[in-house]
Amino acid sequence: MLPWTIEGQYDVEVAYTIAEEYWGQGLGSETAQAILNYGFEKLNLSRLICIIDPDNTASQNVAKKIGMTYEKEAHDELGTFSIFSIVRKNGI
Template identity: 40%
Template sequence: MKEMTILETERLILRKMNIQDEDHLMKIFSDPIAMQYYTSTKTREDARKWINWNIKNYEKHQSGLWICELKNTGTFVGQCGIVPQIVDGQEEMEIGYLFVRDYWGQGFATEAASAVRDYGWSKLGWSRLISMIYKYNTPSIKVAERIGMSMEKETNIKDRPTLIYSIYL
């Protein structure tokens, strides 16, 4: 395993992101279809802030969003990991995932999120994990359900109807 590798799945390597990943992230952030369930696409400056936020999360929480690459080619396919979020005034640890559109529908989000869930329990000791999903994001809801999460409540986050999915160890 490479130095920055966090974990491996059958088809993926998940590694820490760094400033050289800006172009990779822009494959997602600049795609209006990939970003349709977010408030907007993101700029390069947003991507740099995103990377720096994740680097801080690695230091503070030993987790963050990690770069997902195909094991056999090293091709960037997305990001998945565990990040802190505030939900109704409480800090929660969220499994998040966002993939390049060309790789949708191939099970990569489920494969990565499942591995990340297990990592959160076994390596980081969390007994509860959530996913915050925009109410109309059916593909993300399906991923959450496939990794064993169930809908806990609906709330508003950034003035958008958001479903909170959760799972307990």
């Protein structure tokens, strides 16, 4: 989990890296779900984000699979990125 301040808002990102030879096996979704659960259940965070390259449809699909929705496009010194987010529901 990585903390970010984007446009004045403090957020924590669900982030992971998987070696290319392991892509397409569901490991990204499994890992992202475990990080999300930890953030909500153990750290008691109320919101989590993913920062994704707009051309990375595989990562967008992982974010959607764990319940995140597209929020907006943003820019920094490295270029354009998409923000997907999820807010903890009551009881989770």
